[in-house]
Amino acid sequence: MCTPTSNCGFHHQVTGANKGIGFGIVQELCSKFDGVVYLTARDEDRGLAAVDELKKMGLSARFHQLDIDCKESILKFSEYLKKTYGGLDVLVNNAGMAFKVHNLHLYLYA
Numbered sequence: 001m002c003t004p005t006s007n008c009g010f011h012h013q014v015t016g017a018n019k020g021i022g023f024g025i026v027q028e029l030c031s032k033f034d035g036v037v038y039l040t041a042r043d044e045d046r047g048l049a050a051v052d053e054l055k056k057m058g059l060s061a062r063f064h065q066l067d068i069d070c071k072e073s074i075l076k077f078s079e080y081l082k083k084t085y086g087g088l089d090v091l092v093n094n095a096g097m098a099f100k101v102h103n104l105h106l107y108l109y110a
Protein backbone atom coordinates (compact mmCIF):
# COMPACT_ATOMS: atom_id res chain seq x y z
CA MET A 1 0.00 0.00 0.00
CA CYS A 2 1.40 3.43 -0.97
CA THR A 3 1.39 6.26 1.52
CA PRO A 4 2.61 9.82 0.88
CA THR A 5 5.95 8.91 2.43
CA SER A 6 6.43 5.41 1.02
CA ASN A 7 8.55 4.71 -2.02
CA CYS A 8 6.51 2.07 -3.82
CA GLY A 9 6.09 1.85 -7.61
CA PHE A 10 6.56 4.70 -10.05
CA HIS A 11 5.46 8.25 -9.40
CA HIS A 12 3.58 9.81 -12.30
CA GLN A 13 2.50 13.40 -12.58
CA VAL A 14 0.15 14.84 -15.23
CA THR A 15 -0.27 18.61 -15.72
CA GLY A 16 -3.58 20.21 -16.78
CA ALA A 17 -5.39 17.02 -15.87
CA ASN A 18 -8.77 18.20 -14.62
CA LYS A 19 -10.35 17.63 -18.03
CA GLY A 20 -9.73 16.59 -21.63
CA ILE A 21 -6.69 14.56 -22.67
CA GLY A 22 -4.90 15.08 -19.32
CA PHE A 23 -7.84 13.62 -17.42
CA GLY A 24 -7.89 10.66 -19.83
CA ILE A 25 -4.15 10.07 -19.29
CA VAL A 26 -4.58 10.04 -15.50
CA GLN A 27 -7.49 7.61 -15.87
CA GLU A 28 -5.33 5.23 -17.94
CA LEU A 29 -2.32 5.52 -15.60
CA CYS A 30 -4.48 4.80 -12.55
CA SER A 31 -6.04 1.74 -14.14
CA LYS A 32 -2.87 0.27 -15.69
CA PHE A 33 0.05 1.05 -13.38
CA ASP A 34 0.98 0.52 -9.76
CA GLY A 35 2.36 3.45 -7.86
CA VAL A 36 1.37 7.00 -7.17
CA VAL A 37 -0.39 9.13 -9.79
CA TYR A 38 -0.75 12.87 -9.26
CA LEU A 39 -3.54 14.72 -11.04
CA THR A 40 -2.53 18.37 -11.04
CA ALA A 41 -4.59 21.39 -12.03
CA ARG A 42 -4.22 25.14 -11.68
CA ASP A 43 -7.64 25.42 -10.05
CA GLU A 44 -7.99 23.44 -6.83
CA ASP A 45 -11.78 23.02 -7.04
CA ARG A 46 -11.67 21.71 -10.63
CA GLY A 47 -8.78 19.39 -9.73
CA LEU A 48 -10.48 17.95 -6.65
CA ALA A 49 -13.73 17.48 -8.62
CA ALA A 50 -11.75 15.48 -11.21
CA VAL A 51 -10.21 13.31 -8.47
CA ASP A 52 -13.76 12.69 -7.13
CA GLU A 53 -14.91 11.70 -10.61
CA LEU A 54 -12.08 9.15 -10.78
CA LYS A 55 -13.03 7.86 -7.33
CA LYS A 56 -16.54 7.14 -8.64
CA MET A 57 -14.88 5.01 -11.34
CA GLY A 58 -13.01 3.08 -8.63
CA LEU A 59 -9.69 4.83 -9.43
CA SER A 60 -7.36 6.58 -7.04
CA ALA A 61 -5.28 9.65 -7.95
CA ARG A 62 -3.78 12.23 -5.64
CA PHE A 63 -4.21 15.93 -6.18
CA HIS A 64 -1.78 18.82 -6.04
CA GLN A 65 -2.30 22.34 -7.30
CA LEU A 66 0.06 23.27 -10.17
CA ASP A 67 -0.13 26.23 -12.53
CA ILE A 68 2.57 25.78 -15.17
CA ASP A 69 2.60 29.56 -15.79
CA CYS A 70 3.38 30.34 -12.16
CA LYS A 71 6.97 29.91 -10.93
CA GLU A 72 5.91 29.92 -7.29
CA SER A 73 3.40 27.10 -7.91
CA ILE A 74 6.02 25.06 -9.83
CA LEU A 75 8.64 25.44 -7.09
CA LYS A 76 6.12 24.56 -4.38
CA PHE A 77 5.11 21.29 -6.08
CA SER A 78 8.67 20.44 -7.02
CA GLU A 79 9.83 20.86 -3.42
CA TYR A 80 6.91 18.77 -2.21
CA LEU A 81 7.81 15.93 -4.60
CA LYS A 82 11.49 16.01 -3.65
CA LYS A 83 10.72 16.02 0.06
CA THR A 84 7.98 13.38 -0.05
CA TYR A 85 9.23 10.95 -2.72
CA GLY A 86 12.78 12.03 -3.48
CA GLY A 87 11.69 13.12 -6.97
CA LEU A 88 9.49 12.09 -9.85
CA ASP A 89 9.70 9.19 -12.32
CA VAL A 90 7.33 10.28 -15.10
CA LEU A 91 6.08 13.74 -16.03
CA VAL A 92 3.29 14.14 -18.59
CA ASN A 93 3.34 17.84 -19.42
CA ASN A 94 -0.07 18.05 -21.06
CA ALA A 95 -1.33 21.45 -19.85
CA GLY A 96 -1.98 23.90 -22.62
CA MET A 97 -4.61 25.20 -24.93
CA ALA A 98 -6.02 23.10 -27.74
CA PHE A 99 -6.89 24.95 -30.93
CA LYS A 100 -10.63 24.60 -31.40
CA VAL A 101 -12.08 25.22 -34.86
CA HIS A 102 -15.27 26.73 -33.38
CA ASN A 103 -13.10 29.39 -31.68
CA LEU A 104 -11.44 30.47 -34.92
CA HIS A 105 -12.73 34.05 -34.53
CA LEU A 106 -10.57 34.45 -31.39
CA TYR A 107 -7.46 33.98 -33.51
CA LEU A 108 -8.68 36.04 -36.46
CA TYR A 109 -9.48 39.09 -34.33
CA ALA A 110 -6.73 38.75 -31.70
Ligand SMILES: NC(=O)c1ccc[n+]([C@@H]2O[C@H](COP(=O)([O-])OP(=O)(O)OC[C@H]3O[C@@H](n4cnc5c(N)ncnc54)[C@H](OP(=O)(O)O)[C@@H]3O)[C@@H](O)[C@H]2O)c1
Pocket residue numbers: 015016017018019020021022041042043046066067068069094095096097098099
Ligand atom coordinates in the same frame (compact mmCIF):
# COMPACT_ATOMS: atom_id res chain seq x y z
N1 LIG B 1 -7.47 18.20 -28.49
C1 LIG B 1 -6.68 18.13 -29.56
O1 LIG B 1 -7.12 17.81 -30.68
C2 LIG B 1 -5.19 18.42 -29.44
C3 LIG B 1 -4.37 18.30 -30.57
C4 LIG B 1 -2.99 18.55 -30.47
C5 LIG B 1 -2.45 18.92 -29.24
N2 LIG B 1 -3.25 19.05 -28.16
C6 LIG B 1 -2.64 19.47 -26.90
O2 LIG B 1 -2.98 18.53 -25.86
C7 LIG B 1 -3.14 19.22 -24.65
C8 LIG B 1 -4.52 18.94 -24.04
O3 LIG B 1 -5.54 19.22 -24.98
P1 LIG B 1 -7.08 19.13 -24.56
O4 LIG B 1 -7.87 19.02 -25.82
O5 LIG B 1 -7.27 18.09 -23.51
O6 LIG B 1 -7.28 20.60 -23.97
P2 LIG B 1 -8.35 21.15 -22.93
O7 LIG B 1 -9.56 20.30 -22.87
O8 LIG B 1 -8.48 22.61 -23.25
O9 LIG B 1 -7.60 20.99 -21.51
C9 LIG B 1 -6.44 21.74 -21.24
C10 LIG B 1 -6.05 21.50 -19.81
O10 LIG B 1 -4.87 22.27 -19.54
C11 LIG B 1 -5.12 23.05 -18.38
N3 LIG B 1 -4.30 24.24 -18.35
C12 LIG B 1 -4.26 25.29 -19.22
N4 LIG B 1 -3.36 26.19 -18.83
C13 LIG B 1 -2.80 25.72 -17.67
C14 LIG B 1 -1.83 26.20 -16.77
N5 LIG B 1 -1.23 27.37 -16.95
N6 LIG B 1 -1.50 25.43 -15.70
C15 LIG B 1 -2.08 24.24 -15.50
N7 LIG B 1 -3.05 23.73 -16.30
C16 LIG B 1 -3.40 24.47 -17.37
C17 LIG B 1 -6.61 23.35 -18.39
O11 LIG B 1 -7.04 23.75 -17.11
P3 LIG B 1 -8.32 24.70 -16.88
O12 LIG B 1 -9.52 23.80 -16.83
O13 LIG B 1 -8.01 25.35 -15.57
O14 LIG B 1 -8.40 25.67 -18.01
C18 LIG B 1 -7.12 21.96 -18.81
O15 LIG B 1 -7.14 21.08 -17.71
C19 LIG B 1 -2.91 20.72 -24.93
O16 LIG B 1 -1.57 21.04 -24.59
C20 LIG B 1 -3.15 20.83 -26.42
O17 LIG B 1 -2.42 21.90 -26.98
C21 LIG B 1 -4.60 18.81 -28.25
